[in-house]
Amino acid sequence: MRKTGLFTLLLFISLNISFGQKIYKEYIAGLNIATLAGDSSQLDNRHARLGAYVGLGLNFKLSYSSFVQVGAIYSQQGTYYTTEEFRQGYLNIDYTYHNIDYLHIPFLWREYFGNFYSELGGYVAIALFTSSPWKKEIYYTDSIYIAGEGEYISFSNNLTFYDYGALFGIGYETMLTPQYDVGVTLRFKPGLAKINTGGDRPSTILRNQVFTISVSIVDKGRQARYLRAKGRHRKRR
Numbered sequence: 001m002r003k004t005g006l007f008t009l010l011l012f013i014s015l016n017i018s019f020g021q022k023i024y025k026e027y028i029a030g031l032n033i034a035t036l037a038g039d040s041s042q043l044d045n046r047h048a049r050l051g052a053y054v055g056l057g058l059n060f061k062l063s064y065s066s067f068v069q070v071g072a073i074y075s076q077q078g079t080y081y082t083t084e085e086f087r088q089g090y091l092n093i094d095y096t097y098h099n100i101d102y103l104h105i106p107f108l109w110r111e112y113f114g115n116f117y118s119e120l121g122g123y124v125a126i127a128l129f130t131s132s133p134w135k136k137e138i139y140y141t142d143s144i145y146i147a148g149e150g151e152y153i154s155f156s157n158n159l160t161f162y163d164y165g166a167l168f169g170i171g172y173e174t175m176l177t178p179q180y181d182v183g184v185t186l187r188f189k190p191g192l193a194k195i196n197t198g199g200d201r202p203s204t205i206l207r208n209q210v211f212t213i214s215v216s217i218v219d220k221g222r223q224a225r226y227l228r229a230k231g232r233h234r235k236r237r
Contacts, residue, residue, distance in 0.1 A: 022061035030214025051076025073104040119169030
């Protein structure tokens with residue numbers, strides 16, 4: 001974990017030195033639609049976990065239309081699955097939740113085509129928090145009874161606590177004020193790392209799979225505000 005943090009810090013510093021003041025801050029807030037992909041039979045009944053995707057990106061300008069972004073994002077991921085059993089007079093449903101909250105460090109190339117842009121890159125991630133609560137509910141014709149609930153400790157114990165994968169995105173950005181732009185981004189992040197050790201089933205493979213929709217505010221600095229104001233003045237003349 002310390003090596004990853006040190007590498008990220010050095011990367012931020014080196015890019016800052018290389019590109020000087022051509023750095024735009026991007027404040028990001030969005031929604032994850034996350035699942036776990038793999039060969040576990042339990043995933044046949046999996047459902048998406050909806051989670052937060054919040055953080056900061058630094059956009060380093062390479063040319064008029066090309067940028068490199070490095071970020072630090074808090075990302076809620078995981079999945080949950082259900083098993084149903086019909087018995088005489090009632091329905092028994094078991095819910096199992098696999099929650100993994102990560103610190104995501106995306107690194108990507110962003111290319112603009114007018115107001116639209118495409119993204120290609122990857123990410124590394126460190127697990128900050130994990131949990132796996134379960135709940136058993138019994139449905140009668142006129143009532144619901146919670147038969148039991150608890151925590152699967154084995155899920156957290158069998159995680160690797162790191163992840164990496166690819167990143168693909170598209171988006172749209174437009175001017176909000178002379179200094180700030182607003183954008184909307186869609187991203188798909190397929191995990192490439194096996195995030196579980198397998199426990200008593202070492203052949204089992206679990207990987208993250210996340211779709212994200214986010215809104216961002218891009219701070220282009222006071223210089224951009226001055227240049228845009230100057231451009232509008234020239235058009236009036």
